[in-house]
Amino acid sequence: xxxxxxxxxxxxxxxxxxxxxxxxxxxxxxxxxxxxxxxxxxxxxxxxxxxxxxxxxxxxxxxxxxxxxxxxxxxxxxxxxxxxxxxxxxxxxxxxxxxxxxxxxxxxxxxxxxxxxxxxxxxxxxxxxxxxxxxxxxxxxxxxxxxxxxxxxxxxxxxxxxxxxxxxxxxxxxxxxxxxxxxxxxxxxxxxxxxxxxxxxxxxxxxxxxxxxxxxxxxxxxxxxxxxxxxxxxxxxxxxx
Amino acid sequence: xxxxxxxxxxxxxxxxxxxxxxxxxxxxxxxxxxxxxxxxxxxxxxxxxxxxxxxxxxxxxxxxxxxxxxxxxxxxxxxxxxxxxxxxxxxxxxxxxxxxxxxxxxxxxxxxxxxxxxxxxxxxxxxxxxxxxxxxxxxxxxxxxxxxxxxxxxxxxxxxxxxxxxxxxxxxxxxxxxxxxxxxxxxxxxxxxxxxxxxxxxxxxxxxxxxxxxxxxxxxxxxxxxxxxxxxxxxxxxxxxxxxxxxxxxxxxxxxxxxxxxxxxxxxxxxxxxxxxxxxxxxxxxxxxxxxxxxxxxxxxxxxxxxxxxxxxxxxxxxxxxxxxxxxxxxxxxxxxxxxxxxxxxxxxxxxxxxxxxxxxxxxxxxxxxxxxxxxxxxxxxxxxxxxxxxxxxxxxxxxxxxx
Numbered sequence: 001x002x003x004x005x006x007x008x009x010x011x012x013x014x015x016x017x018x019x020x021x022x023x024x025x026x027x028x029x030x031x032x033x034x035x036x037x038x039x040x041x042x043x044x045x046x047x048x049x050x051x052x053x054x055x056x057x058x059x060x061x062x063x064x065x066x067x068x069x070x071x072x073x074x075x076x077x078x079x080x081x082x083x084x085x086x087x088x089x090x091x092x093x094x095x096x097x098x099x100x101x102x103x104x105x106x107x108x109x110x111x112x113x114x115x116x117x118x119x120x121x122x123x124x125x126x127x128x129x130x131x132x133x134x135x136x137x138x139x140x141x142x143x144x145x146x147x148x149x150x151x152x153x154x155x156x157x158x159x160x161x162x163x164x165x166x167x168x169x170x171x172x173x174x175x176x177x178x179x180x181x182x183x184x185x186x187x188x189x190x191x192x193x194x195x196x197x198x199x200x201x202x203x204x205x206x207x208x209x210x211x212x213x214x215x216x217x218x219x220x221x222x223x224x225x226x227x228x229x230x231x232x233x234x235x236x237x238x239x240x241x
Numbered sequence: 242x243x244x245x246x247x248x249x250x251x252x253x254x255x256x257x258x259x260x261x262x263x264x265x266x267x268x269x270x271x272x273x274x275x276x277x278x279x280x281x282x283x284x285x286x287x288x289x290x291x292x293x294x295x296x297x298x299x300x301x302x303x304x305x306x307x308x309x310x311x312x313x314x315x316x317x318x319x320x321x322x323x324x325x326x327x328x329x330x331x332x333x334x335x336x337x338x339x340x341x342x343x344x345x346x347x348x349x350x351x352x353x354x355x356x357x358x359x360x361x362x363x364x365x366x367x368x369x370x371x372x373x374x375x376x377x378x379x380x381x382x383x384x385x386x387x388x389x390x391x392x393x394x395x396x397x398x399x400x401x402x403x404x405x406x407x408x409x410x411x412x413x414x415x416x417x418x419x420x421x422x423x424x425x426x427x428x429x430x431x432x433x434x435x436x437x438x439x440x441x442x443x444x445x446x447x448x449x450x451x452x453x454x455x456x457x458x459x460x461x462x463x464x465x466x467x468x469x470x471x472x473x474x475x476x477x478x479x480x481x482x483x484x485x486x487x488x489x490x491x492x493x494x495x496x497x498x499x500x501x502x503x504x505x506x507x508x509x510x511x512x513x514x515x516x517x518x519x520x521x522x523x524x525x526x527x528x529x530x531x532x533x534x535x536x537x538x539x540x541x542x543x544x545x546x547x548x549x550x551x552x553x554x555x556x557x558x559x560x561x562x563x564x565x566x567x568x569x570x571x572x573x574x575x576x577x578x579x580x581x582x583x584x585x586x587x588x589x590x591x592x593x594x595x596x597x598x599x600x601x602x603x604x605x606x607x608x609x610x611x612x613x614x615x616x617x618x619x620x621x622x623x624x625x626x627x628x629x630x631x632x633x634x635x636x637x638x639x640x641x642x643x644x645x
Contacts, residue, residue, distance in 0.1 A: 086563070114556070166560075
């Protein structure tokens with residue numbers, strides 16, 4: 001799938017992030033160097049306050065770094081305007097959140113259509129794509145249901161369909177199973193790793209659970225704003241020779 | 242992009258119909274109130290001026306007394322004579338015609354029906370001066386006047402009260418103790434502002450003097466109706482008539498007038514300007530309610546931005562730009578304001594038709610005020626939608642997403 005020697009999809013050099021200023025300043029990231037190649041399935045781990053969510057937000061172009069450089073697909077993200085970052089998110093990135101973040105009182109179909117609305121696609125194409133995405137996550141029979149009528153696992157599937165419908169190259173998952181029971185967790189993780197395996201979507205996931213992280217091929221531990229360890233499992237080697 | 246924002250905005254409105262309804266309620270009431278007030282106010286103004294113009298054009302009325310007000314003691318000043326009326330017509334330049342009027346309140350009866358009616362004794366010129374037209378029969382003429390004929394012309398109200406549906410022409414009506422033949426029925430002038438003008442019986446003044454009430458003095462004329470020639474300035478004419486009458490009544494310089502001249506045009510202007518002022522006052526009150534409606538929209542938009550912070554965060558995370566979020570909220574506000582404006586206009590239309598029928602004024606659709614009220618509601622939508630929309634678009638996606 002990906003070639004180690006090719007230039008990485010994501011390249012971080014000396015990324016720092018500080019919240020607040022003066023005595024109250026808190027350094028969330030203290031210089032992160034990281035390369036992630038297309039097609040990888042990476043778990044970012046660490047205790048709360050370690051800076052893993054901050055790192056994830058910077059990677060997802062939801063937040064900007066204070067120092068260092070971030071290249072996504074050879075684009076220097078730090079030099080982009082707010083709107084350009086929005087367009088990058090719209091066309092290249094997908095997000096899955098711990099709390100699903102679906103629009104309330106809105107059908108699954110309309111939720112999944114949402115990213116397509118901003119792309120200005122026609123009504124018919126939006127419907128087709130959204131229905132197909134829901135079909136792909138196994139919710140073909142729940143198109144008209146609102147989030148309140150769906151279980152947690154089903155809501156997260158809708159969120160995954162919403163992330164996939166715009167065919168992103170990279171999918172960011174922030175504690176995707178944090179609100180789910182263990183059986184549902186396995187379903188969701190199977191779905192995510194199948195997307196990575198079959199569609200080659202680069203998957204970057206923040207989690208603090210070891211068994212969830214076990215699904216990933218690469219585990220990066222963050223501690224006090226620094227990368228404490230970066231290990232690849234055997235599967236990774238198999239998947240990325 | 243605007244079409245897209247419209248699409249998204251309409252979805253959001255549809256999703257929250259109750260909230261949307263409460264938001265537009267203020268605008269609906271405001272727009273409906275402004276349009277109704279102004280339309281009815283203008284209809285009333287028009288009704289009043291129509292009514293007054295029916296009194297007669299270029300009409301001046303000479304009455305004894307110094308006019309209304311503290312100096313005027315109407316009863317204390319001498320009445321006019323028949324000769325006064327004739328001489329004004331002959332000698333004052335610009336006067337087209339005059340008619341002496343003597344009024345009496347008399348019991349009138351036909352068969353079993355009886356009522357008290359104001360009876361006007363005058364000359365044939367009166368009909369022309371006061372612009373009366375006939376519904377049936379004829380006016381009395383100079384021959385009737387010379388003879389003091391027992392004939393009368395009646396107004397529509399008198400006809401309805403005494404004769405009902407029956408044809409009154411040729412019937413014998415008892416006025417006081419004299420029986421008069423009804424020779425004419427006046428076309429109705431209606432009643433608004435000036436009392437019921439149709440409640441009248443008009444007889445030759447000689448008939449009134451000789452048969453109905455008798456005559457004790459030459460000074461028995463209560464009022465002289467004067468019509469000005471076309472193109473004559475009634476203000477100048479008023480001055481001339483005043484000078485003429487002062488001379489005839491031998492008033493010394495420095496002595497107050499013991500009569501006064503009413504210029505109906507001035508009355509028209511006074512009445513229409515007062516109803517116009519009332520219209521403006523009502524419109525101002527209604528305008529305040531429209532403003533309150535707009536503030537309601539702003540309030541709801543602000544609250545809904547706070548409520549919808551997470552939604553904004555989701556949209557931003559999915560790749561919406563700040564401009565698109567701004568546009569969505571703006572379009573939502575404008576759509577709500579315009580829908581409110583439209584519903585308000587329809588409500589106003591229904592209200593105006595119903596109320597103008599109820600208070601008896603003509604309904605006139607006023608496109609200006611409708612357009613103005615609608616535009617105002619649209620502007621309210623833009624202005625009051627802009628502030629909360631801007632604060633929504635400025636949100637940082639992460640902070641918006643974390644918002645619970």
